[in-house]
Amino acid sequence: DELEHWKNELEENKEAFDQLQMLWEKTANLPFEPDIEKALENVSARMKRSRKFPYLIVAQIAAVLVICIGTTIYFTTKKTVSKIVQYQTAQNETKTVVLEDGTNVTLNEKSTLTLPEHFDDSTRTVQFEGEAYFDVAKNPHKAFIIKAGESITRVLGTAFIVRSRKNERIISVSVHRGKVSFSRADKRVLLTVGKIGVLNKKTGTVIETINDDINDLSWQTKMLTFIATPLPKAIAQIASYYNVSILIENPELCTLTFTSQFTNQKLDAVLKTIELTTGHSFVKDGNMFVLK
Numbered sequence: 139d140e141l142e143h144w145k146n147e148l149e150e151n152k153e154a155f156d157q158l159q160m161l162w163e164k165t166a167n168l169p170f171e172p173d174i175e176k177a178l179e180n181v182s183a184r185m186k187r188s189r190k191f192p193y194l195i196v197a198q199i200a201a202v203l204v205i206c207i208g209t210t211i212y213f214t215t216k217k218t219v220s221k222i223v224q225y226q227t228a229q230n231e232t233k234t235v236v237l238e239d240g241t242n243v244t245l246n247e248k249s250t251l252t253l254p255e256h257f258d259d260s261t262r263t264v265q266f267e268g269e270a271y272f273d274v275a276k277n278p279h280k281a282f283i284i285k286a287g288e289s290i291t292r293v294l295g296t297a298f299i300v301r302s303r304k305n306e307r308i309i310s311v312s313v314h315r316g317k318v319s320f321s322r323a324d325k326r327v328l329l330t331v332g333k334i335g336v337l338n339k340k341t342g343t344v345i346e347t348i349n350d351d352i353n354d355l356s357w358q359t360k361m362l363t364f365i366a367t368p369l370p371k372a373i374a375q376i377a378s379y380y381n382v383s384i385l386i387e388n389p390e391l392c393t394l395t396f397t398s399q400f401t402n403q404k405l406d407a408v409l410k411t412i413e414l415t416t417g418h419s420f421v422k423d424g425n426m427f428v429l430k
Contacts, residue, residue: 220254227268230381232357237262240275241282246357248303269301271314271358289337289344292319298329299354309337312349320344353379362400362408369416372396373429376412380405383426391416391429 227233227245234244235251239262243251249268257263263283274282276295284291286302289309296316302309311320312334320327320335325344327335334349353375356362362379364372370392377384382405386392394416400408409420409427420427 220256220258223253223255225251237275239277239280239282242273244271244273244358246270266300267302267304269299269303269357271297271299271355273297273315287337287339288322288342290319290321292321293317307339309339311335312351312354314355351375360402362403364396364398366395366397368392369394369396373412376408380408384420385426385428387428387430388418391418 225233225235225243225245227247227249229247231247232245234242236242237253238255239257241262245251246269249266249270251264251266251270253264257280259280261281261283262277263285266284266286272282272284272293274293274295274297278294282293282295284300286300287309289302289311291298291300291311293316296318297314298316298318299312299314300310311318311329313329313331315331318329318335320329320337322337322342322344325342327344327346329335329346332349334347335344336347337344352363352365353361356375356379362376364375370386373384373386396412396415398411398415400411412429413419416429418429420429422428
């Protein structure tokens with residue numbers, strides 16, 4: 139073997155060969171496999187004509203390995219780099235997108251979902267801000283991970299709502315199907331159906347609580363349901379749904395409950411129902427509706 143003979147001929151030849159071999163072994167796990175044996179045979183064929191110039195041969199071997207390693211890195215990098223895709227909604231806009239794995243995401247208004255065009259081999263990771271309903275396609279071998287603010291939501295296949303807005307004090311996840319891992323740093327809760335995970339941005343605490351809000355998907359279903367709901371709570375949910383300000387001026391009204399259901403109703407119709415139920419009227423004061 140000419141290469142072996144050359145390697146053992148001089149100590150500096152062996153040192154050079156060992157360094158090049160170590161460099162190549164460090165790239166052994168890369169998926170692209172160039173034909174090194176054939177390349178070295180070509181170099182070896184020249185050795186008989188180059189014995190007076192051992193360092194020239196070292197340079198030739200180095201050139202072969204550098205080209206092969208460089209080609210490997212190029213094709214590996216080219217394969218793994220993926221374009222970034224972003225979905226956004228404006229005010230009063232909702233949008234449903236279907237991701238490449240079959241996951242459905244319905245974005246509420248003023249929300250942003252950022253993700254790679256193609257998920258990698260180990261996880262399905264997205265960045266999110268705003269409010270959205272995730273119906274994640276099941277894949278027991280590849281977790282779906284949502285990074286929202288300082289929180290991380292991790293699932294294999296389930297349905298839940300994530301709410302993370304810059305101007306709000308908390309980040310929350312409410313589960314509608316399956317199980318969800320919700321965490322920040324070393325704080326973690328495992329949520330099941332009917333539970334909410336809440337991260338306090340200021341204190342960093344993560345807690346689990348019961349979801350008693352039957353209208354948490356109203357922005358998607360276009361339906362508001364109230365069953366003996368305290369009037370202040372009903373008013374707050376109506377104000378949030380219609381993006382308006384509503385004030386109860388008469389403190390006695392705060393003790394009342396409200397029962398009704400609205401589907402795709404205009405705000406005027408909803409306010410009229412409240413007036414008929416309470417026996418009190420709304421007065422518009424600038425951009426605010428005041429229940430006298």
